[in-house]
Amino acid sequence: MVMTTELRQAIELLQLTNYELKTFIEKEAEENPLIELVESYDDRSYSGQSNYNYSQDEEVDPLDFISNSEPSLYDHLLNQVNMLQISDNKRTILRFLVLNLNESGYLTMTNSEISQFLDVSEDRIEHARKTLLTLDPLGSGAVDVSESLLVQAKEKYPEDELLHTAIQYDLENIANRKWGVVAERLHISQNDVAHLLSKIQTLQPKPALNFSTRNTNYVTPDIVVQWDEEKDTFQVILNNYYVPDVQFNSEYAVNLRQSTELKSYVSEQYKKFNWLRQSIEQRRNTILNIMEVVLRKQRQFFKEGFRGLKPLTLQDVATEIDMHESTVSRATANKIVETPNGTFELRQLFSTGIKSNSGTITSQTKVKELLQEIVQNEDKTKPLSDQKIADKLKEMHEIAISRRTVAKYRDELNIPSSTRRKELLPT
Numbered sequence: 001m002v003m004t005t006e007l008r009q010a011i012e013l014l015q016l017t018n019y020e021l022k023t024f025i026e027k028e029a030e031e032n033p034l035i036e037l038v039e040s041y042d043d044r045s046y047s048g049q050s051n052y053n054y055s056q057d058e059e060v061d062p063l064d065f066i067s068n069s070e071p072s073l074y075d076h077l078l079n080q081v082n083m084l085q086i087s088d089n090k091r092t093i094l095r096f097l098v099l100n101l102n103e104s105g106y107l108t109m110t111n112s113e114i115s116q117f118l119d120v121s122e123d124r125i126e127h128a129r130k131t132l133l134t135l136d137p138l139g140s141g142a143v144d145v146s147e148s149l150l151v152q153a154k155e156k157y158p159e160d161e162l163l164h165t166a167i168q169y170d171l172e173n174i175a176n177r178k179w180g181v182v183a184e185r186l187h188i189s190q191n192d193v194a195h196l197l198s199k200i201q202t203l204q205p206k207p208a209l210n211f212s213t214r215n216t217n218y219v220t221p222d223i224v225v226q227w228d229e230e231k232d233t234f235q236v237i238l239n240n241y242y243v244p245d246v247q248f249n250s251e252y253a254v255n256l257r258q259s260t261e262l263k264s265y266v267s268e269q270y271k272k273f274n275w276l277r278q279s280i281e282q283r284r285n286t287i288l289n290i291m292e293v294v295l296r297k298q299r300q301f302f303k304e305g306f307r308g309l310k311p312l313t314l315q316d317v318a319t320e321i322d323m324h325e326s327t328v329s330r331a332t333a334n335k336i337v338e339t340p341n342g343t344f345e346l347r348q349l350f351s352t353g354i355k356s357n358s359g360t361i362t363s364q365t366k367v368k369e370l371l372q373e374i375v376q377n378e379d380k381t382k383p384l385s386d387q388k389i390a391d392k393l394k395e396m397h398e399i400a401i402s403r404r405t406v407a408k409y410r411d412e413l414n415i416p417s418s419t420r421r422k423e424l425l426p427t
Contacts, residue, residue: 010279014286014330018222022243028276033252034269035276037244073105073211074098080135093118093128097141105140105208106148139207146171152203162186166196174200177422221338223291223346225302234302236291238284246277286331293320298349305341311353311363354399362399368409370397375415380423386410
């Protein structure tokens with residue numbers, strides 16, 4: 001079966017986000033003089049980013065226009081560098097070091113590399129780096145986490161030599177929960193190790209954590225789900241705020257028709273115009289039809305969040321709206337949906353199911369939520385193994401999954417193993 005150019009383009013249109021659709025329409029208008037674009041601000045449109053709700057009737061507050069952006073790590077450090085009573089040469093080195101910190105606040109370049117780049121001695125670079133370590137936030141410019149924590153510990157606990165030694169020589173054993181090894185090496189009890197650990201936990205392994213190192217990226221939703229209190233139901237809005245309305249430029253067409261040579265050209269361009277309008281409308285209807293099914297099937301999700309998510313596949317939706325699964329797959333790809341519980345990728349609302357002992361079907365997403373809840377409530381001094389988590393799911397929620405499945409879900413949730421989750425609490 002040969003796919004026509006129009007059909008292929010119509011399929012591609014389904015996959016586009018609203019912003020990509022806007023770009024596509026503008027490109028088509030540049031190539032087709034019969035297409036006239038008019039900004040669309042109808043009732044079906046919505047303007048917003050992430051969880052910000054737009055209302056034309058809402059009173060404008062001048063305070064909304066005041067910048068609330070936090071200073072970046074680089075700005076914060078450079079301001080301090082500029083205030084130091086130091087030579088211009090050292091200030092130049094310090095500025096270079098600051099601008100080459102990574103997102104965590106660590107210096108990834110070696111003194112040797114910086115020396116070659118700036119054509120200054122490694123001693124002068126190391127001297128500048130030591131100064132950087134003392135600026136706020138403490139530990140910025142360290143080459144690794146051990147050095148950063150040691151700088152912080154010496155400032156916060158200057159008299160605790162044991163703590164300094166533990167950070168300098170046993171940080172890896174502490175990170176790996178090898179309490180016995182640490183106790184033996186330092187000739188102290190495990191209770192003393194617990195006290196050291198509690199102090200280390202007051203330090204910041206990533207000096208730049210409270211500072212931004214890049215601009216905030218805002219997400220403009222393609223679909224918005226809002227709660228309608230009057231109708232006691234959810235409402236779906238396709239965010240066409242940025243998508244211009246495609247209209248026919250009749251005045252231009254009349255001028256072109258007066259030329260006999262251009263009649264075939266006008267006919268061809270009109271055909272493209274007509275196809276574009278139909279494809280946009282078909283895309284809109286397809287997405288809304290899909291969302292109607294999703295709203296009906298996932299009503300609990302829109303009320304409770306992922307705990308209320310039910311099993312739902314692309315094939316389930318395709319059957320409901322009498323379309324092929326591949327069409328539903330394309331229409332849901334790359335789409336962002338804003339809900340009362342947050343903003344997500346539309347595909348996150350689809351999940352396969354796991355059959356419980358009682359015969360009910362629970363979504364994989366909900367199982368992961370329950371798994372995460374079990375881990376959060378476990379005894380941190382005796383964390384649960386994967387098999388014990390599986391036993392808990394069966395006992396508490398009648399969900400039977402294997403130990404390997406628990407391990408798989410745990411990895412997907414970035415939850416460490418029981419060994420890595422173990423904590424030592426001082427008595």
